[in-house]
Amino acid sequence: MTRIVQVVPFIGPGTGVAGVAWNLEQRLRALGAEMDRFTFDDARHGRSVPWPRNAFLARIRGGWRMIWFSTVGTRRAKRFLAERPDAVSICHNNVVAGDVYVNHGVLLASMRARGRSPWRIYRNPVHLFIYVRDRIRYRGHAHRVVVCLSERDAADLRATYGPIGPRIEVIPNGVDLERFRPPTPEERTAARAELKLGTEERVAVFVGHEFSRKGLSFAIRGLVHAPSVLLMIIGGNDAIIAEAYEEAKQHGVGDRVLFLGPRGNLTAHLAACDLFVFPSAYEANALVVLEALASGLPVVATPVGYAPEIIVDGENGYLVDRDPQAVGERMEQIASLDDAALAALRERARASVVPLGWPTIAQRYLDLLEGVRAEREASGAPGASAERSGG
Known part of the structure; x- marks a missing residue:
């Protein structure tokens, strides 16, 4: 049985990243995988996240949770994965750890598409943080594979960050064909x-x-x-x-x-x-x-x-x-x-x-993860990408 950990800020039925991770969890479990998760709440260990106290950080309070999960959450996710050396892992957003990273969008590409000037983009310290974090993610070896959700998404990723360290695979989002169907x-x-x-x-x-x-x-x-x-x-x-x-x-x-x-x-x-x-x-x-x-x-x-x-x-x-x-x-x-x-x-x-029903898309992820696990074993890596990231 394949053991899979998903690292994601939040997970639950609905739309967005949380909904994608939830659908994958349900469908991968139905395919026989043993599923586990590491979320923002897991990273907190039941305690509140310290909020910034000075005026400068207070201005970016809206992005503080993202910054905390990207930094402190990354360290704790690496420990979580290291304790599960037999698991393969999928990461969605923020944390820089995991065998496979699912790219749900490129912020700078989105802002350029809306006509934002470089000054308007980079004057925001949160945007600067995201750029540096993701440059480390994409140009380094924190992950073995980056999954892009479309060919255009992969092109935007390369155009923004240049040569990408992990290999890129394109797997589109799935859709719930039972819930979304033509009405009678x-x-x-x-x-x-x-x-x-x-x-x-x-x-x-x-x-x-x-x-x-x-x-x-x-x-x-x-x-x-x-x-x-x-x-x-x-x-x-x-x-x-x-x-x-x-x-x-x-x-x-x-x-x-x-x-x-x-x-x-x-x-x-x-x-x-x-x-x-x-x-x-x-x-x-x-x-x-x-x-x-x-x-x-x-x-x-x-x-x-x-x-x-x-x-x-x-x-x-x-x-x-x-x-x-x-x-x-x-x-x-x-x-x-x-x-x-x-x-x-x-x-x-x-x-x-x-x-594009979720069962079909989940099978593609399962095939990818099993291939990643085989690559990892062949290279002698003892666990998930915590070791590859220096964690």
Whole structure:
């Protein structure tokens, strides 16, 4: 039986890094692996983390937990792994230890994609810390393998940090094909009734909390070029929702936007929609794109992250420039399809992600980890990468 430790700040069902680690844990266990975890709470040993006391550090208090887990957490994770020499390990974010590191994004690449100048990036001490930490991670030998979530993610990594020490493997995120599936006619009718939608509206949905990076403005302004589309918006907070609604009114489309705010049960809301729009500036591999496709929604997205590897124009959606007219015209093109053509497009959207179910992705990780363990044994290394990192 393969013994696997996941090192991750937080783990649990849902979205983001925590959700990816949770899905891997469940699926790897189902494949027969013995699973263990080392989290932020484990690193704390039940005690509170000391908060910075001087004024300078107080200004970066928001990143302090990340810095603590990256430094103190790394030392404690190395000890944890050294006590389990038979285990192979997967690390997600912050800690610089573990056989395999899963790269969930490159911060500097994300900021460059949003047009941030080097000055704006590096004047933030947290950004400087992340750059130095990850330069050590990627240029050194803290890990044996770095998993990138898309070919674009791997290219961004090399462009940012130059030659990468560990070898790079590309394994995309998985998707829960049981939870995210096309709705039955009854489920679709109920979902629309809950939102007081009629049967004729063509509804596009946007999901994301970072409205700026995810490109909500381009979707809102795109409605000018998509006169038959209603845009449903899930996520955000009161301040940015108010700002986005003002923009919608300024462009004369305020009556065609529906702000739902954060919602836990995403599947019920996707069931009410006809397409998904996501003009993001940067992604490593957006889970929500895979979830939308699995739910039978064709996707209009910018060619970032995994989107260029999964979306085929006219087959399961469209790739577009980050331009309101381009976004709007593709939304309208999908919305103007008759029911039969839209149903066929929805079927192809679902079919395109069937090979990415979590059981299949977990098997790829298991194969990788077993290969890493064999490499480690052949090289005579007694345990996980704690030894390789000088821990």
